Structures are given as C-alpha cells and as structure tokens.
Amino acid sequence: MAFISGYEFVVENKSGIISTFYLNTQRHIEYITSDEKRRWKEKGLVFNQATEKFHLDIDSNDNIHIISYSKNGCLYYHQYLDEAWTNHLIFHYPTEQRIVYPLIKYINNQ
Numbered sequence: 001m002a003f004i005s006g007y008e009f010v011v012e013n014k015s016g017i018i019s020t021f022y023l024n025t026q027r028h029i030e031y032i033t034s035d036e037k038r039r040w041k042e043k044g045l046v047f048n049q050a051t052e053k054f055h056l057d058i059d060s061n062d063n064i065h066i067i068s069y070s071k072n073g074c075l076y077y078h079q080y081l082d083e084a085w086t087n088h089l090i091f092h093y094p095t096e097q098r099i100v101y102p103l104i105k106y107i108n109n110q
Contacts, residue, residue: 007022007023008020008021008022008023009021009022009055009056011056011058011064013058013062014062015036015062016036016038017033017034017035017036018033018034018038019031019032019033019034019064020032020033021046021054021056021064021066023051023054026048026050027050027051027052027071028045028046028047028048028049028050028051029045029046029047029051029054029066029068029078030043030044030045030046031043031044031045031046032044044085045085046066046078046085046087047066047068047076047078047085047087049070049071049072049074050070050071050072051068051069051070051071052069052070052071053068053069053099053100053101053102054066054067054068054069054102055067055068055101055102055103055104056104057104057105063079063080064079064080065077065078065079065104066078066079066104067090067102067103067104068102069098069099069102072092073092073093073094073095073097073098074089074090074091074092074093075089075090075091075092075093075099075102076088076089076090077090077104
C-alpha cells in the first residue's frame, strides 16, 4: 500500500484535455494541463500562498472552480477568468478555528 504525502485532483474536460492540480513543494496550488494529443504542457500556478487543503469542481462549461484553505486561516475561491487565475478571499478564520476538509460543488451555475 502506498501513502501519498499530498493529494491531487485530475479532471478531464469535454474536449478530452486533462488537467492535474496539486500542491507543489512550497504548498502552492499548481497544475499541469495536456494538449489535444494528451501531451503535457508547461506547469501553471493557481495560487502562491502556503495552502493546507483544497478542493475543485468542474462545471458544465468546463470552468474549473477551486476552494482552498491557507495556513494563515484564510478560505479562498479561485477561478480561471480571461486567461488568468483570480483569487478571492471568502473568510479569514480566527486561530482557534480551522477548516479540515474544504469542499466545493458547482450546482445550477452557482
């Protein structure tokens, strides 16, 4: 049985393009996407803050939505818009509170 120190999410859009999202060695959310022939392209960065956990979902229009919880207690929403990742602070939790398993589910365009 293998144990993974981190975790990753693999999604495939309607065109068959695969994207893998994971935490890199600095615990920043990073990704790599394939082309139409399933060859890996260059890596990209979603968010450059130390992240404890994240979760993602893909909607019916192939838009990827990510929610993350950073080491400083901040809950963020990330979305790819106009060929760049946007990062929106949702809430900053006090030190005595924390999120263990953030989840996002895209339902009815929300």
